[in-house]
Amino acid sequence: MAEPQTSSHRLELHIPEPAARPGGTASFDHISFAIGAAARKPAPLAPEAELRELPFGLIRVMGTENSAWDPQLPPETMRQALRIMLQTRLFEDRMFRAHRQGKTSFFMKSTGEEAIGIAPAMLLGAGDMCFPTYRMQGWLIARGYPLEMMINQIYSNAKDPLAGRQLPILYSARDYGFYSLSGNVGSRFGHAVGWAMASAYKGDDKIALGFIGEGSTAEGDFHEALTFAGVYRAPAILAINNNQWAISTFAGIATADGTTFASKAIAYGIPGLRVDGNDFLAVWAATQWAAERARANLGATLIEFLTYRASGHSTSDDPTKYRPADEAAHWPLGDPIERLKAHLIQLGEWSEERHAQAGAELTEQLRSAQRAAEEVGTLGQSKPSVAEMFNCVFKEPDWRVIEQRRELGV
């Protein structure tokens, strides 16, 4: 018979810490990058109960011999993807500099994470809707949203499509399948589910793609959305952009260690995929799999895209204050642009010269878009009519906004 326990056990509060802080040696040894169960590509229509190992593996295509997930994209599609990723990176670098030059108040980059917004933008239908995070500017670029309009929005100038009412990069572009962004993280995840349920209610064929950062999966919005998605089999792809950092907070603060974000799907009764998010082809394949499943009326899939936020959180952030300065170089999944470029070169479908030439062409497009936007004006030099401040509060203005507009004299 066991002895009654004595009070020799003292409880200890566990506060997780990242592998390294500034000055330390960067390491990602705590994360499993093994392909494991994801070596197999189940049929998209497979029962959820047969898919429960998937979220602990890692879907990879590039650099993997005969990957079952290879989407077999034609080289022209891959070249186009490479150009869009490159354009996104150049755009963001340029706008980041514009912020440093005082041309806008705020900016955010998706450096190293470009594949995640761009592959779905290229493969989903025109009627589908993306519910983005602020690291999805690549979607707009992939969909051909005019660069000049993006810059007008970033500058809040007289031609800002959002009429000066919204912080830079919190775009809205309904006609491009891009839902309105907000500064609150996570709060649109459930809208993706509601939107998808509406499509199903109407008997349409459109699906929704919701994005959330790994840090924001701790919000109730995430769990509420997954509950609804599971219960009503919403035709949605619900994607976690796990870039390892939420401002200065590492992913180990958003979930217990030893598990994966993708595996949260299991409890909600939907499939979970864990994907090399810096592998354009893997992102494509996983999204396509989930889209096929959703369109077949089998409901939602949760996808975790493993990536690394190579830049600071925003223009207001200095990541060297909280992580090793060279941590990005240790990231085992590399860089999505470099990887797709190398893949294409290896296939004999691309070259360093063509890459340099593409970079020059894209830079020229950006320059002219920026020039056009700056002819309208940068932040403070130009702004929409102040009367716009009072529009769109309600569909029809009520007496308060009418009187207050008069009071301000606009």
Added chain:
Amino acid sequence: MATMNMIQAINSALDVKLTDDPDTLIFGEDVGYFGGVFRVTDGLAKKHGLKRCFDTPISEGGIIATAIGMGAYGLRPIPEIQFADYILPAFDQLVSEAARLRYRSGGDFWAPITVRSPYGGGIFGGQTHSQSPEAIFAHITGLKTVIPSTPYDAKGLLIAAIEDDDPVIFLEPKRLYNGPFDGRPGQALKTWEGHPAADVPEGHYTVPLGKAAVVRDGQEATVLAYGTMVHVALAGIAESGVDAELIDLRSIVPLDIETITASVAKTGRCVILHEASRFGGFGGELAALLQERCFWALKSPIERVAGWDTPYPHAFEWDYFPGPGRLAKALARVMENA
């Protein structure tokens, strides 16, 4: 025409909309098969099918987020929050999303949702089944807040709310569901039977948002009220003997500022009555608007009669509840220098 209590009138409004607009749908906790804890959606799932009226997880944030997403798609969802006290888990969705979507997206997206929720006390519901949160919503730019006081208005206002393209919080005075309660708890329960506003057309009609009703004409003072308090006000005015004009705001946003100011300009005296606690309540806004617009017509300070600044107390319900007696005293005070 049929005689309807407020539950039946709201049910009829929902039935009319489910029938005439395939893009409307109802969802919330227990609203489907069972028909809601107050029976407001009774029979709708059976008549219109589960896809039009269904149960949800106990997830107020999820309910409203789902409704907003559906609204952005082009539907007109009519979610129910079981008690207004439980709307707070959805507060972020209402404030940061529903109310701001049109503005921040430059009119790209909007959320034409109508959130129905029973509110108010007088049913021994304690702290968590009695609150009146209307002022919180009135403060949120981009939301409309509607509160009916009769079956006729409830149906017409609800149809107008559903057809409105902006998000509407529709607060149902649960103490009025079964009868025009006048704030005297000892009395035998009065039903809507025989009340003129219980004559409710069976078909479609609207009562416009932002149009107050002058419930009682008067010359000496103006009483502003909404929801349950309209009936309490009638009793309080009768008790006071003051010839007071009673205005039922019907919606606090949009607010019918013209009707209110015209009345106070005429009477020169005003008492504001609401069940929510006084400090920071909607009465404060009304008083401020009136002193800005009618100051030189005022013959006495504006009075507020409201719930005390305590949580809603169970055993002390009738000590908390601003009944007719307290209104009568306030009317006497504003008449002192007559």
